[in-house]
Amino acid sequence: MTAKILEFPGVTQAQPPIAQFIRIGESHTKIAELVSMDRFPARRAVLKASRLQYQRRLIELFKQHGIETVLDPQVAELASLRKFAAQERNAPWARHGNNQPLGPDHFRKGASTDVIGEIARTAVELGFDTVLSPTHYLADDEIPDWFNIDREACIALREALDREGGRRISIDYPVLHALKQLQQSEVRSEVLSAFGSLPVENAWLRMSGADGGLGPETTRRLLTMLGGLHNIGVPLILDQLGGPTSVAALAFGLASGRAIGISEMERFDASQWHKPPEPKRDDEQGFGRTFRYAIEGLGRTLSGAEVKVLTEARGGKKLLVGRLGGVTDLLENGREVHLDQISREIDALESVPLLRRDDWFLTKPMAQMVRTSRQVAELKPPRDQAELLKVNVDGLMKRLGDHAKAMSKTQIALEAFRESRSEDAPRARPAGLVRIKKEERKWEQR
Structure with missing residues (x-):
């Protein structure tokens, strides 16, 4: 072909x-x-x-x-x-x-x-x-x-x-x-x-x-x-x-x-x-696995216990909860919060001209993830709260520190990738408009 x-x-x-x-x-x-x-x-x-x-x-x-x-x-x-x-x-x-x-x-x-x-x-x-x-x-x-x-x-x-x-x-x-x-x-x-x-x-x-x-x-x-x-x-x-x-x-x-x-x-x-x-483990409940919460601007998910521990640290609530009403809002409405994040990601990207989207990603979402991941890695969560929630605070903070370093290195790697591509590099063909059926075949834009 x-x-x-x-x-x-x-x-x-x-x-x-x-x-x-x-x-x-x-x-x-x-x-x-x-x-x-x-x-x-x-x-x-x-x-x-x-x-x-x-x-x-x-x-x-x-x-x-x-x-x-x-x-x-x-x-x-x-x-x-x-x-x-x-x-x-x-x-x-x-x-x-x-x-x-x-x-x-x-x-x-x-x-x-x-x-x-x-x-x-x-x-x-x-x-x-x-x-x-x-x-x-x-x-x-x-x-x-x-x-x-x-x-x-x-x-x-x-x-x-x-x-x-x-x-x-x-x-x-x-x-x-x-x-x-x-x-x-x-x-x-x-x-x-x-x-x-x-x-x-x-x-x-x-x-x-x-x-x-x-x-x-x-x-x-x-x-x-x-x-x-x-x-x-x-x-x-x-x-x-x-x-x-x-x-x-x-x-x-x-x-x-x-x-x-x-x-x-x-x-x-x-x-x-x-x-x-594999045989089902005794600690498994129903279908699926432990729910993890998508934290906007962090670039990774956290368990409910990890969220609770980190938001008890000074400045943690502002970093992890952000625009939400509070920690309870995130923990009780995790799926709805994540769906809203997904939607806003795509809406923001669609509002940017095609040939400027890579630059927008690097200067907006990527830069935000680098900043937020560094700030979260510097939190000092209370150890008594971590013990109560059975969270290994040393292991958690090491993972978050490694994540922050990876974000910084990834930003550099993506900037180099952008520089290696010409502005007229081939791009994926755009998907068709939303296809729905009411009384007859109909096309409707997102």
Whole structure:
């Protein structure tokens, strides 16, 4: 395939929109409340197939409020030895595995089990606007042919959607791979070759091993790798990559949007997917893990106990709580606070002309993170309060000190990266406008 470089026109005042998708996890009840109160700022939402039985009302609310809905069929998880028996087993098509992971034969043309057809029928029945194509983790050594199988499955999904009455439903194509492998030019070339003939609107990139936290070497290598995907030919969405790293990638024009959860699904790790599931620990409660709070301007998250300890230090409350009413506001409304932060990040970035976004990121958010991380690292939290909350204060302050140093070094590395790029360097193609369905197919800007 002869790749065509797609970039924005060289007009400094062009301000293309950024596609922000919110992945809905266990917080669907809270999300429904925010939508009903017109306090859900995002215009695109991703729903997991394993949770559809609990989220039908939420889907209806999204449609009523003009929010684009995306179905994630979770077939990559269902093909994983580690994940297929976890929460993902509740996906409607999981039963076709007969208590085993779904394999290549479930997705080949003419498969005896109609997984692809069932995905299409579910999307049509529930009125989804977009479906993520059934793709798999390409760094899986056990099944090296997933790449070819997935491309054929994408075409089959388009045919199934059309056949079931879902012609208006678009398809986005997820690429799940290991970051280390994507840093190899031959691996990126193979990925790029997939998009010449596929009936998709966006590519989603989910990288195992990528971290949303900034670090000088890892961040620059990640941005350089993303620059090697500028020939992909369709808008590029960073999937399950949150934190300041994703904002940096968007600011440098290396991605068209991102898809993250609210204090969850901000990092993708498939390194253990080939292993059997671990037995549940006694200290685990329900689904998920300990909630961590996104602290604006810090560039990292903290546990609830860490927040309480740090805000007891002199000046800590102002640094960590900032614009909020108080510590209780953050601790009781952590998801809503994080969602507001996510929305304001994107709104601020969209207001900046495309060719000035990298400079804006370095002089505004990045500079703020450097200042705030240094100030937080210098706090003197009371040891008696730390002992009461079972927080190792020495370990916490060491981590915060290391984080502050990493922020300073990352700022220098990003400035050098900016200087290495010309103003007319290729940039990711902008994502399309929000797609919704009311009485008929309609496009509406974010």
